[in-house]
Amino acid sequence: MTAVSRPSAPVQPTAGKARRPSRRTLTRGERKNLRTGLLFISPWLVGFVAFTLYPALASLYYSFTNFKILQTPQWIGLNNYANLLKDPLFWKSLGNTLFLTLVGVPLAILVALGIALLLNNKRVRGLGGFRTVFYLPVVIPAVAAGLLWIFLLNPSIGLVNQALSVVGIHGPGWFFDPSWAKPGLVLLMVWSAGDVVIIYLSALQGVNRQLYEAAEVDGAGSWVKLRHVTIPMISPAILFNLIVGGIAAFQAFTQAYVIARGVTAATNDASIGGIQNSMLLYGLNLYNVAFRYFEMGYGSALAWVLLVAILLATLVMLRVSRNRVYYESER
Numbered sequence: 001m002t003a004v005s006r007p008s009a010p011v012q013p014t015a016g017k018a019r020r021p022s023r024r025t026l027t028r029g030e031r032k033n034l035r036t037g038l039l040f041i042s043p044w045l046v047g048f049v050a051f052t053l054y055p056a057l058a059s060l061y062y063s064f065t066n067f068k069i070l071q072t073p074q075w076i077g078l079n080n081y082a083n084l085l086k087d088p089l090f091w092k093s094l095g096n097t098l099f100l101t102l103v104g105v106p107l108a109i110l111v112a113l114g115i116a117l118l119l120n121n122k123r124v125r126g127l128g129g130f131r132t133v134f135y136l137p138v139v140i141p142a143v144a145a146g147l148l149w150i151f152l153l154n155p156s157i158g159l160v161n162q163a164l165s166v167v168g169i170h171g172p173g174w175f176f177d178p179s180w181a182k183p184g185l186v187l188l189m190v191w192s193a194g195d196v197v198i199i200y201l202s203a204l205q206g207v208n209r210q211l212y213e214a215a216e217v218d219g220a221g222s223w224v225k226l227r228h229v230t231i232p233m234i235s236p237a238i239l240f241n242l243i244v245g246g247i248a249a250f251q252a253f254t255q256a257y258v259i260a261r262g263v264t265a266a267t268n269d270a271s272i273g274g275i276q277n278s279m280l281l282y283g284l285n286l287y288n289v290a291f292r293y294f295e296m297g298y299g300s301a302l303a304w305v306l307l308v309a310i311l312l313a314t315l316v317m318l319r320v321s322r323n324r325v326y327y328e329s330e331r
Helices: 028-062 077-083 088-119 129-137 142-150 157-167 178-191 194-205 208-216 222-233 235-250 254-267 282-292 295-322
Strands: none
Touching: 077 142, 077 295, 088 178, 088 194, 088 235, 088 282, 142 157, 142 178, 142 254, 178 254, 194 235, 194 254, 208 222, 222 235, 235 254, 235 295, 254 282, 282 295
């Protein structure tokens, strides 16, 4: 008898030696489309490399050098970063900026949320006019806004102190008093939060009305609905405003520069950031170092420390909000 041979079993790939998928070659039409797409975006690519990527990498290199504009950069390693720790103006500007970020940003967000909740009420007459009024500070140029608030918060003739005197309150010195200069900047930040109001209004109008109806059936009042329905549903907008507002506060410059220059000119003070450097924000200190004293190496180090600080603050906010922000798409 002839033996019947069994068919051999298929060879199984051994563990750790999985066969890699073969790389698919582009067809002639796909290569043509790729070339056409790259050609169309080439102006943006050239601009990105020339005006963003190269300056960023160059500033990173300059931060390790002693570099003035008309001199050749000299490599000094980490000396610029070590000098930051011994620079009193660095710590002063960092403290002022942290005050503006930790106090001004949350306060502006809370005030903007309250205004948005009031404007979201359809029973308010002239709602479109109110929305326009609250958004107007956003479109006012920063220089004009700074000059306006120097006048409004003038301790002797300013409208704010005059209004306080009507009710028997002696107004503070605001920008002319070192202890009140930063609260004045916070007040200016709150006044210019009209864009935050618009974002909240958009988020509030997207909340499902059925959630409110279900809460009312359960006997929930206005505060309970705000806490357990409104806030969770608009939490992505709150997180967005926190991150954007924090980044803007870290980089605040124009209004502080205008106000500080105006105050020091009026009082003949020698400080570069208002009286006793009370308004010396981080961005203003960086500007003075790099473009007033032309210490480009030291200024580049300041800029990269600012970048790392913003990155860390953003990562912390994202990490803390991971289980506190509700995204409807993730249900």
